[in-house]
Amino acid sequence: MTTTRLINAHVIDTRHGKVLPDRHVRIQDGRIVDVSETPLSGSDDQVIDLRGRYLMPGMVDSHVHVTAITPNFALLETLSPFYVGAKSSELLEAMLMRGFTTVRDAGGADYGLAKAVDEESLVGPRILFAGNALSQTGGHADMRGPGQQTFEGCFCCAGLGRVCDGVSEVRRAARDEIRKGATQIKIMASGGVSSPTDRIDSTQFSLEEIDAIVEEATAANIHTMAHAYTARAINRLIPRGVKTIEHGNLMDEESCRLFLEHDAYLTPTLATYDALAKEGVEAGMAEHLQRKVFDVLDAGGKALEMAQRHGVKMLFGTDLLGRMQRHQLNEFHLRKDVIPADDLLRAATCNAADAYGHGGDFGEVIPGARGDLIVLEDNPLDDITVLTRPDEQLLLIMKAGKLYKNRL
Structure with missing residues (x-):
C-alpha cells in the first residue's frame, strides 16, 4: 500500500460550505483514511506541505x-x-x-x-x-x-x-x-x-x-x-x-x-x-x-x-x-451571478455523489472517500472563479491517490 500525507491544509468542507483550517490528511491505497486537526505520525511514502493552501475534492x-x-x-x-x-x-x-x-x-x-x-x-x-x-x-x-x-x-x-x-x-x-x-x-x-x-x-x-x-x-x-x-x-x-x-x-x-x-x-x-x-x-x-x-x-x-x-x-x-x-470551466461563470459559491461547489462535488447513490464515496474530503483531491491557491468559497483559472490556481491534482500535477 502507498500512503501520502498532506499537511497544513485548509480543507473545504463542500457539504457544509465552510473551511476547516489547519488539517492533516492521509491517503492510503487510493482512499482517504485520516482527516485530523492534529499532526499525523507515521512513515508515509510522501509528505506534501500545503502551507495553508485550499484542499478540496476533485x-x-x-x-x-x-x-x-x-x-x-x-x-x-x-x-x-x-x-x-x-x-x-x-x-x-x-x-x-x-x-x-x-x-x-x-x-x-x-x-x-x-x-x-x-x-x-x-x-x-x-x-x-x-x-x-x-x-x-x-x-x-x-x-x-x-x-x-x-x-x-x-x-x-x-x-x-x-x-x-x-x-x-x-x-x-x-x-x-x-x-x-x-x-x-x-x-x-x-x-x-x-x-x-x-x-x-x-x-x-x-x-x-x-x-x-x-x-x-x-x-x-x-x-x-x-x-x-x-x-x-x-x-x-x-x-x-x-x-x-x-x-x-x-x-x-x-x-x-x-x-x-x-x-x-x-x-x-x-x-x-x-x-x-x-x-x-x-x-x-x-x-x-x-x-x-x-x-x-x-x-x-x-x-x-x-x-x-x-x-x-x-x-x-x-x-x-x-x-x-x-x-x-465557463459553467462557473455562467452560474455565479445566480448561484452562491457554496451551492456551486456542492453541485460540482457531493451533490453528484448523492444523486448517483454514492454519497461519501467522492465529492468530500472525509475518511473512506476516494483520494480524488485538488489544491487551490485561493479559497473558492470567497471567489468561485478561482476554479476557472487552473494555470494559476490549480497547484495539485490527485486521483485515486496518484498525483497528476504537483506545483507545491
Missing part, C-alpha cells in the same frame, strides 16, 4: 460526452471507433487537468474507455458511463435526416445513442446497456438541438416505455438520467423515478415542486448553449441545427434562477462538444 462534471469529438453527430456515427477513442483521450486528459476527477458520460463512452482510464492506459477522470442513450425513432439520438431511407453509420459504434421503440424493445435495450456495464441509463425524453427531425418542444417515449426503462435501471441498482427541455417533458418524467433531468431550460414552477417532492436533481448545461451560439457552426455543427440553440439559450438562465429560488438540488454539467469542450 470536481465532477455530471454531463459530458467524452467521445463527441465533433458536434456533427451524424458524422460521428460514421467514424472509426478506434479514431474516436484516440481523439477522446485528448479530451479526457484536458478534463483532468482542469480539476475534474470524475465525469458522468451522457452517451458515447463505454466499458472499454472507462476501463482504459481505470488501468491508466489513458490519462483522464474516472468515467461513469451510460453507454448508448436510448432514443425513440425520430428522437434526439436518431441522426437520420428527413429524406434519408438508409444510414451509413452504425448505431452501436461511435455514436451517442441507439434507437428502440415499444416496451419490449426499450426494456431489451436498457438490459443490454446494463449488461455492458452502464453505471446509469440515459433516456432521450424530449426534442433537442443536435437532432435533425425532432422539435425542441416534443415529448419522446410513451409513459409505458419510460416506466420499463426506469424499472430496469432500478432493478440493477443504478439511476436514470433524462434529456428533457420543456415542463411538459420534465413533469411526466420525475414522478416515474427519473433521478436527474438534463438541461431543463423550459421547466416551470410545477417542475420545481416535483424536483423537491421526488428528491430529483437538475443538471443545467449553460456552457454548451453559450459555446454553440458563438462558435457552433465553425466547430462543425450544421447551420440549421445551430439555429435551434436560440430556442433554449436565454431560457436556461431563467430556469436556473427559478430552480435556485425554489431550492432545487443541482449538479454541475456542461454537455460541450468537440473543440468547444475547452470551455468546460
Whole structure:
C-alpha cells in the first residue's frame, strides 16, 4: 500500500460550505483514511506541505460526452471507433487537468474507455458511463435526416445513442446497456438541438416505455438520467423515478415542486448553449441545427434562477462538444451571478455523489472517500472563479491517490 500525507491544509468542507483550517490528511491505497486537526505520525511514502493552501475534492462534471469529438453527430456515427477513442483521450486528459476527477458520460463512452482510464492506459477522470442513450425513432439520438431511407453509420459504434421503440424493445435495450456495464441509463425524453427531425418542444417515449426503462435501471441498482427541455417533458418524467433531468431550460414552477417532492436533481448545461451560439457552426455543427440553440439559450438562465429560488438540488454539467469542450470551466461563470459559491461547489462535488447513490464515496474530503483531491491557491468559497483559472490556481491534482500535477 502507498500512503501520502498532506499537511497544513485548509480543507473545504463542500457539504457544509465552510473551511476547516489547519488539517492533516492521509491517503492510503487510493482512499482517504485520516482527516485530523492534529499532526499525523507515521512513515508515509510522501509528505506534501500545503502551507495553508485550499484542499478540496476533485470536481465532477455530471454531463459530458467524452467521445463527441465533433458536434456533427451524424458524422460521428460514421467514424472509426478506434479514431474516436484516440481523439477522446485528448479530451479526457484536458478534463483532468482542469480539476475534474470524475465525469458522468451522457452517451458515447463505454466499458472499454472507462476501463482504459481505470488501468491508466489513458490519462483522464474516472468515467461513469451510460453507454448508448436510448432514443425513440425520430428522437434526439436518431441522426437520420428527413429524406434519408438508409444510414451509413452504425448505431452501436461511435455514436451517442441507439434507437428502440415499444416496451419490449426499450426494456431489451436498457438490459443490454446494463449488461455492458452502464453505471446509469440515459433516456432521450424530449426534442433537442443536435437532432435533425425532432422539435425542441416534443415529448419522446410513451409513459409505458419510460416506466420499463426506469424499472430496469432500478432493478440493477443504478439511476436514470433524462434529456428533457420543456415542463411538459420534465413533469411526466420525475414522478416515474427519473433521478436527474438534463438541461431543463423550459421547466416551470410545477417542475420545481416535483424536483423537491421526488428528491430529483437538475443538471443545467449553460456552457454548451453559450459555446454553440458563438462558435457552433465553425466547430462543425450544421447551420440549421445551430439555429435551434436560440430556442433554449436565454431560457436556461431563467430556469436556473427559478430552480435556485425554489431550492432545487443541482449538479454541475456542461454537455460541450468537440473543440468547444475547452470551455468546460465557463459553467462557473455562467452560474455565479445566480448561484452562491457554496451551492456551486456542492453541485460540482457531493451533490453528484448523492444523486448517483454514492454519497461519501467522492465529492468530500472525509475518511473512506476516494483520494480524488485538488489544491487551490485561493479559497473558492470567497471567489468561485478561482476554479476557472487552473494555470494559476490549480497547484495539485490527485486521483485515486496518484498525483497528476504537483506545483507545491
